Amino acid sequence: xxxxxxxxxxxxxxxxxxxxxxxxxxxxxxxxxxxxxxxxxxxxxxxxxxxxxxxxxxxxxxxxxxxxxxxxxxxxxxxxxxxxxxxx
Numbered sequence: 001x002x003x004x005x006x007x008x009x010x011x012x013x014x015x016x017x018x019x020x021x022x023x024x025x026x027x028x029x030x031x032x033x034x035x036x037x038x039x040x041x042x043x044x045x046x047x048x049x050x051x052x053x054x055x056x057x058x059x060x061x062x063x064x065x066x067x068x069x070x071x072x073x074x075x076x077x078x079x080x081x082x083x084x085x086x087x088x
Contacts, residue, residue, distance in 0.1 A: 002057055003070040008050040014059070018070060024077050031076075040066055 005017035012029040028049070035041045043049045043066060052059050058067040 001070040001074040003054055003059060003073075006052055006054055006059060008052060011046065012044075012049060014052060016059075016070075016073060018074065024074075026073055026077055 002019040003016055004019050005015075007015040009015050009025065011027070012032060013025055013027045015023065015025055017023045028043075032041060032044050032049070043061060048061065052061055054060070055064060055067065057071075058064075058069055059073070060067045
């Protein structure tokens with residue numbers, strides 16, 4: 001899924017718009033906190049995290065130091081929805 005727009009909201013939440021105009025709010029907090037890689041966990045610094053930009057098909061930080069594909073984000077968001085529905 002190609003991302004066409006991203007906006008930092010707060011904490012570790014981003015407002016993401018995909019090419020099909022579907023918009024989601026994705027919270028990266030668990031992803032960042034559970035990472036064992038220093039190159040990823042350093043983005044727990046909100047000043048660094050909020051400097052996100054779109055680089056082709058990825059959300060990118062610091063000239064590609066950390067990149068996350070739109071496809072992965074979309075799939076993870078769908079998994080969260082399914083878990084939420086199952087728990088209610």
